[in-house]
Amino acid sequence: MFEYAFMRNALVISLLISLLCPLIGIFLVLRRYSMIGDALSHASLAGVAAGFLFHASPIVSAFCLTSCFGLLIEVLREKFRRYAELTLVIVMSLSVGLAITLVSSGLVHTNIDSFLFGSILTVSQEEVITVAVLAAISALTIRGLYPQLVMLSFDEDGARISGVPRRTINYIFSLLVAATISVSIRIVGILVISSLIALPVATALQFQQGFNRTMLLSILFSFLDIMAGLFLSYWIGAAPGGITAVASVLVLLVVILIREIHQSRRGGVHQ
Amino acid sequence: MISLEHIDFAYENGPYLLEDLTMTIYDGDYVAIVGENGSGKSTLVKIMLGLLKPNHGKISSTFRRPAYVPQPTDLINKQFPITVEELLDFQRQVLKIRAKTSIEAALDQVGMADFRRHLVGTLSGGQFQRVLVAKALLGQPDFIILDEPSTGMDLRSQDQLYPLIHDLHEQKGVTIVTVEHNLRYAAHNASSFFHMVEGRGHFCTPDEYIREYLQENGGNAHV
Numbered sequence A: 001m002f003e004y005a006f007m008r009n010a011l012v013i014s015l016l017i018s019l020l021c022p023l024i025g026i027f028l029v030l031r032r033y034s035m036i037g038d039a040l041s042h043a044s045l046a047g048v049a050a051g052f053l054f055h056a057s058p059i060v061s062a063f064c065l066t067s068c069f070g071l072l073i074e075v076l077r078e079k080f081r082r083y084a085e086l087t088l089v090i091v092m093s094l095s096v097g098l099a100i101t102l103v104s105s106g107l108v109h110t111n112i113d114s115f116l117f118g119s120i121l122t123v124s125q126e127e128v129i130t131v132a133v134l135a136a137i138s139a140l141t142i143r144g145l146y147p148q149l150v151m152l153s154f155d156e157d158g159a160r161i162s163g164v165p166r167r168t169i170n171y172i173f174s175l176l177v178a179a180t181i182s183v184s185i186r187i188v189g190i191l192v193i194s195s196l197i198a199l200p201v202a203t204a205l206q207f208q209q210g211f212n213r214t215m216l217l218s219i220l221f222s223f224l225d226i227m228a229g230l231f232l233s234y235w236i237g238a239a240p241g242g243i244t245a246v247a248s249v250l251v252l253l254v255v256i257l258i259r260e261i262h263q264s265r266r267g268g269v270h271q
Numbered sequence B: 001m002i003s004l005e006h007i008d009f010a011y012e013n014g015p016y017l018l019e020d021l022t023m024t025i026y027d028g029d030y031v032a033i034v035g036e037n038g039s040g041k042s043t044l045v046k047i048m049l050g051l052l053k054p055n056h057g058k059i060s061s062t063f064r065r066p067a068y069v070p071q072p073t074d075l076i077n078k079q080f081p082i083t084v085e086e087l088l089d090f091q092r093q094v095l096k097i098r099a100k101t102s103i104e105a106a107l108d109q110v111g112m113a114d115f116r117r118h119l120v121g122t123l124s125g126g127q128f129q130r131v132l133v134a135k136a137l138l139g140q141p142d143f144i145i146l147d148e149p150s151t152g153m154d155l156r157s158q159d160q161l162y163p164l165i166h167d168l169h170e171q172k173g174v175t176i177v178t179v180e181h182n183l184r185y186a187a188h189n190a191s192s193f194f195h196m197v198e199g200r201g202h203f204c205t206p207d208e209y210i211r212e213y214l215q216e217n218g219g220n221a222h223v
């Protein structure tokens, strides 16, 4: 199957996604911000539509607009601390509203299904390069800020006292979430990106390991999920996003089940 | 030195909790903040640390490396997937300390070196508290604030913690602020008490505080 250029492109992007999603996802999950990932992935639809409207790369425009929405969420969250969830609804209404208006008005002539559901057929060489650059910059940034991000997630007050610039890092992190989403749009699709951000991390957490191991396990599971999506979608001819999302849930459930059985066996001895 | 001048503070939409509070803590002091539950002790130390902004008033501090051990009941996510060693190592990197041996040294000081590879989520409350003290010691602070550090610690751990704080104060000249209900140790170690009453506070000696306490409580204190 890798004799096809489109499959090779899809594979490269999938590998990048499987690395980037858990890198970002672990911090979103541990800070209980996974809903931000969800809101922003929906918001990226506006970016895709704008890209078509102005004949620009949909991935680049998705990154730009999603970044703006991400920063907006941060600003609103600082301003309205008590209504944090409400800010997500505000931003999502604005962005998805814009997207629907653009698409349904006929201003944008394209089939956006492939962006909603993910697609392996339509990835161009140019997009591979865009995605690779975005992913590389993001991964390097996370590497640089890794200790700060961990300590902020563990104990925000403690991190601030130790000199971690919380606001600045939160803003940078918003950009990283936007980049991750933009990188994932093509293969995974807007509708289910958040499953790939949260569920591999949730699966890794079941093993109750330290931070670095949890991170490695998350990457492993996200790799499994997205490879399942890639290969099965090739054979079945379905959109990879759907299969990836279902796979991520199944893997999580299987791991939880095995853990439960394991624990009830150990518990049985004591009874 | 840290000085607070005419501080007013209220939580969002709440009444004023601190009103016209003024205090100065000098280098090398060891101050125990005392007062009833809800009198604003934890709030006051968070203001000192810059975690909360007062509504009015001025704060100035000359300390370079403050450290903080929060009140054990404050919500720190103990279920966070991280080992004791990782926690201290990330903190070390945040503080830009080169030597990895500093981790070992800090854990030794609180008697937790054997728990290096344990997940923080599997520690008891008192053990976790000691790890947080180790984390605070890592940066060789010149100013440490400990909010009810002995809550949840057994007597043996307390007997270990207070001499440690005492040594930091006496030998390294670290300025110490503790929020205390543990008068036994506080009276022993602290150079002065800061008694919080009705949004303000005043410095007093341990003896004076005990007299004030007896007056407030009708003469039946067990110290």
Ligand SMILES: Nc1ncnc2c1ncn2[C@@H]1O[C@H](COP(=O)(O)OP(=O)(O)OP(=O)(O)O)[C@@H](O)[C@H]1O
Pocket: B011, B012, B014, B017, B035, B036, B037, B038, B039, B040, B041, B042, B043, B044, B071
């Ligand atoms: N985040 C908050 N938002 C609103 N009110 C708060 C908040 N934190 C504390 N308070 C209120 O402020 C008052 C003082 O709280 P604080 O924690 O400073 O008291 P404390 O002296 O440390 O008490 P304790 O001895 O129980 O630790 C309490 O009445 C409390 O309900």
Ligand SMILES: [Mg+2]
Pocket: B041, B042, B043, B071, B147, B179
């Ligand atoms: Mg308190």
